[in-house]
Amino acid sequence: MTDNTIAGRPINGEISHYSSKEICEQRPIQEFLDALDALFAFPEVEAVRWEQYTPYFNDGDACEFGIREVRIKFVGGDEEAGEREDGFIESGLDFPPGYFDTHSYGDYKYYAADGTEVDANKRWGMRGVTSKHVFPEGKARATYTDMKFYVNGEVREDIEKAYGDFARRVGGAHEIDLRKHFGDPAQVTATREGFDVEFYEHE
Template structure:
């Protein structure tokens, strides 16, 4: 008797795939802030002597959302479109320190658009869920615009501080013996422009501007900024 071939049902994609994609999103969002904290720690370790202790003053402030959806019309004179979720928090660095950093990037004629994400996670593996902002991306006039449906991957490849294709980079090399990163020389078309963009990235991801960013754009937000205006979209995350 001839056996009949068996037919296998199509294999459904594992639900873990979506989970790991979201993990990558969260890692990208936090990387800039973690890099900033690493620089702070390395600076203390390099300069510390005797029983010098690292201050905990550089830790993230705990912020929580307690207000309904509201609407803000402008930020630094630029119109905003979108719903704003207000939060209650301790004051940090004032807007007067953040504004010139953002304006310096806006005034660069080669910068076409930039933006970042900010949110309080809904879940943090049992730890406190703390607001943070980061993952500043920038599009210059030398960058092609992202294709429809490819915005997330495009922004991931245009983060300030990583190897940005048109801004350049200032790479760091890890020394496994001293366990310290060594900063290498800048490579790219314009170091002054890179430094202006990096200063804004550090201001966003350091945690010291959370007061300003939450007041202006709210929680769970994706911000996109051009010379024509600011758009706030809801940031979908865990």
């Protein structure tokens, strides 16, 4: 007896999928909307945006539909903020003000086998070269774990949690509904009033 059934009717045979991507169990779309509403419960949140599409080329791998990173726009935020300069940021994570007065990413110094310092651009092809991560005197190593979620200059862990909860629901367990309602390719902007969808140009 096969485990593969539809409403109790057995499906026999070898099932093939062009896509290597497993479709995870889909959840009710209301869970997606509830997570979105929880984010919009914060008056600071103006809109949320993401892109969804099937790439035209994927370096020899199957081209599969997917939801891209969720970005967020805050009321009163910089209209040119974010990587795309559209006011939507990838997250509110940032280092505290003045952080780099006391911290640094550091630099690497390279040493030959005899201990003499080697120019970074001349180390290639040399044997026995070792590296050391060094920091300016009096400065500690900068780490991403020190980043906080800022909204208009204020740390907001409550908004960070709601944003993370919503971002996890975009795609995956709601992928089929999102593709059905918003299309492929699409740029989706969610506001309290509804959704705006635009055709999305991509590679």
